[in-house]
Amino acid sequence: MPRKVIKLGIKISFIIASIAIASIVKTVAFADETPPPIFGDVSISPKFLPDPFQVRGMSGGSLPGNQVVAKRETSTGACTGFVDQKPDHQLELGKKFDYLKLQVDSPEDTTLIISGPGGTWCNDDFDGKNPGIVGEWLPGTYQIWIGSYNRDEYFPYTLKITEAK
Structure with a gap:
């Protein structure tokens, strides 16, 4: 076999191998950057x-949020805003949390309603136009409306959702 054909075959094999390796590296590099789930429940x-x-x-x-939970205001704020009848998320806490913070991050004005063991909590404008609730949480199931x-x-x-203060 002529030398040129062998060299061309080696170059093509090298190019194919390089492309394959690059695609594997790209897949691994972005594997940890998957976006959070949409409307997921949390345990x-x-x-x-x-x-x-x-x-x-x-x-x-x-x-109106205050109609969904039959409260106009809670110790954490007014039950303002508009929501769907069904909660957006369900949060299952397996044990008591001495400190837990739930905070919404949105480019627009949002509100938060949480109902679960021990009561109902509402908030608007915890951090700018973003709502949040911080405190001690009992184990059990919480319904969350954004x-x-x-x-x-x-x-x-x-x-x-974070334990960091």
């Missing part, structure tokens, strides 16, 4: 990982 216990744990969704609905301040407006958000 955690103390010392959970990753911290913060994140889930995403779209805020808003057509029902609302928009105005009726029938829907905005993307990330709900961050």
Whole structure:
């Protein structure tokens, strides 16, 4: 076989191998950067990982938040905004948390309603236009609604759950 054909075959094999390796490296490099789930339910216990744990969704609905939970205000704030009848997330806490923070991150004005063991908590504007709830949490199941301040407006958000103070 002529030398040129052998060299060309080696070069082609090298190029194919390089492309294959590059695609594997790219896949591995981005494997840890998968976005948080959308409208996911969460089940955690103390010392959970990753911290913060994140889930995403779209805020808003057509029902006033205070009608959904039959409260106008709680110790953490007014039950404002508009939500869907069904909660956006369910949070299952396997054990008591001495400290846990739930905070919504959205480019627009959102509200937060949480109902579970021990009561109902609402918040608006914890950090700028983003709501949040901080404190001691009992074990059990919590229903979480992320609302928009105005009726029938829907905005993307990330709900961050952390034990860090």
